[in-house]
Amino acid sequence: MPEKIAPTTLTTARLLLRPPTEADIEPLLEMNTDPDVMRYIGDGNVGPADRESTAGIVARARQGWAENGYGMLSVITRDGGEYAGWVTLAVPRFLPQILPAVEIGWRFRRAFWGRGYATEAAMPLLDHAFAVVGLDRVVSIRHPDNERSGRVMEKLGLRYAEDAVVPSHGQSVVVLAITREQHLERSRQD
Template sequence: MIPMTTDRLLLRLPDDDDLAPFTAMNADPEVMRYIGDGSVLPPDPDRTAAWIARARREWQASGHGLLSVVVRETGLTAGWVTLTVPAFLPEILPAVEIGWRLGRAYWGNGYATEAAGRLLRFGFAECDLDRIVSIRHVDNQRSRRVMDKLGLRFAFETVVPGHGRPVAVHEITRAAHEEPSPHPRLP
């Protein structure tokens, strides 16, 4: 199933072409505002390369994980989308989380919804998951809108033990994902 495509995007395993865009995303204060403790990471291609290698190993071990989001028209990496275990929030485990991060230049184009919609379908159809969660900082309204479009529904608020920031947990079940939706089905 990898790579996966949508009308406008290619979702593929991360590779060396992603080093510069991923490093830049992690160093952008606006991109990192709601991620983890909100800290901006100093640009470090070696750390990014190690992270990419871990992401590739996760696919081999679990059959899901992080994929680079590439705009098909330009061939440029816009960011990433992932299906992964949210170990940072032990109270919801066992669970698989869908998440995304895009470079600021790619915000507002519907790419997060399009990429996550495709990966969500993969999670239910190919990974045989019964429930998928998504976690956002309580103030992150952009991610909330993506979650709403994907059919994920608010479940509860909690605090991440590692840094004490408040998050909202959203979720969708396989049955809810298969129900007819007032929104057109995403690719």
């Protein structure tokens, strides 16, 4: 992996993926306190419910880029400039049985579900993970009932790797994975 990779900005036909800013705190807080959005996250409870803890998420996201050369990017619609959610590369420390690993994940505000944004945002970050960061393998983790995320993972080319249990709360999860070689082969076919 390269020594230093600056926080990156990526674009797609409809989206801008950029490092999180203070302007993202309020919509991120709204998203993390929506029970429908948080249904399959962790133990299903809503996330940080105040502005201070949400600001901490933004600060840690910036720090992650500095320390690892990858991290969270805010997903902004290009047509309206709205915060739709985020996409990230992160070490899934909550699931030690699969470490070492880097996970690709996403979360979107409910108003932006069903538009293909998760796949559109995750694909260039997956490209970045292999081409720029130099990872050999990327995983993605989902609740067994989260079929929407499962479909996104399949569209990205991730395939079943193993079942696991999150030690902190006993939730079963499904781990999918893709290697750099599989990703390159898939890209050549597209």
